[in-house]
Amino acid sequence: MDKQRDAFLDYLTYQKRYSPLTVSSYQREINDFIAYVRQEAYQDFTECDYALIRSYLVALNKRHLSHASINHKLSSLRSFFKFLRRQGYVEDNPFMLVSALKTGERNPDFLFLDDMLGLLDSIHTDSDLGMRNKAMLEMMYASGLRVSEVVNLTLDHVDLVHQILFIRGKGNKDRYVPFHDEAKVWLVDYLEGARHELMATTHQSHNIVFVNKHGKQLTNRGVEDIVNRCMRDYDPTRKIHPHTIRHSFATHLLDAGMDIRVVQELLGHASLSTTQIYTHVTQEKLIEVYNKACPRQALERLEEKKKSVD
Secondary structure, eight states: OHHHHHHHHHIIIIISOOOHHHHHHHHHHHHHHHHHHHHTTOOSGGGOOHHHHHHHHHHHHHTTOOHHHHHHHHHHHHHHHHHHHHTTSOSOOGGGGOOOOOOOSSSOOOOOHHHHHHHHHHOOOSSHHHHHHHHHHHHHHHHTOOHHHHHTOBGGGEETTTTEEEEEOGGGOEEEEEOOHHHHHHHHHIIIIIHHHHHHTTTOOOOBSSBOTTSSBOOHHHHHHHHHHHHHHHOTTOOOOHHHHHHHHHHHHHHTTOOHHHHHHHHTOSSHHHHGGGGHHHHHHHHHHHHHHOHHHHHHHHHHHHHHHO
8 A cells, every 4th residue: 555655646746746745745645544444454445445435534523623624635535546546556436436525605615735736736738728727827826816807917917027916906996916936937938938829829919918719818707617627637526716716825824824914905805804704724723733632632532542452
């Protein structure tokens, strides 16, 4: 099992070219599952079936993990078994039989950091449209853009020297949003190559940044389709909206310790209460860490372990 895990991690590193952070996340998730498989006295992955997966889900729930965290593990293992099946190591992928757990509709949809980076890393850039997709999603995540802000972004509103976008958002509220070096690299490559080629196909001449295959301005629906296709290639079991990327941008900044009022300005929210909905992930993490470290919880786990030994 360790060799098959390592083969998968090499595949992610050298063929998919995932970031070290993403690969490390996959490794943690798979190692956790391998430990459980061995605990249940299974010898290899070919013996893993639906019954084992269900018992694994029960074990994860007993660890008081959130549904979002469990779904993240399921997504990683689903991809892993997809690889094993393609390589002929297993005949079936039992994780395809398990649906994602409901996370509730109260909180905005988001991707964990390693999933977000994994999605970006998975975009193929061997075509003009692929280069556009890569540049567009990198900018959406780097600056927390709304769909309407993406399709209406113009060249004169992009300051490549200072790495800042001028954005006219909802209610004609203007704001300046920075973008990082990685996003700049992909944007410059797209502007200097793919965009020019796409516009030349139908002799277009305008200053819209992101264009469709005919060199014309993208629509909101066009951006939604692109995001969905990219997500389907990364994880076919999940469907996201472009706003998910904006939600992830805000959530990750707050998790990293950025002041909520700064995040409010970056997002262009008129009210701080709108920005506060993104603090749910930080709270989830606090609860998760507390449950793992709480002395009473630790004692209960110790007692359970003693009972299983007896």
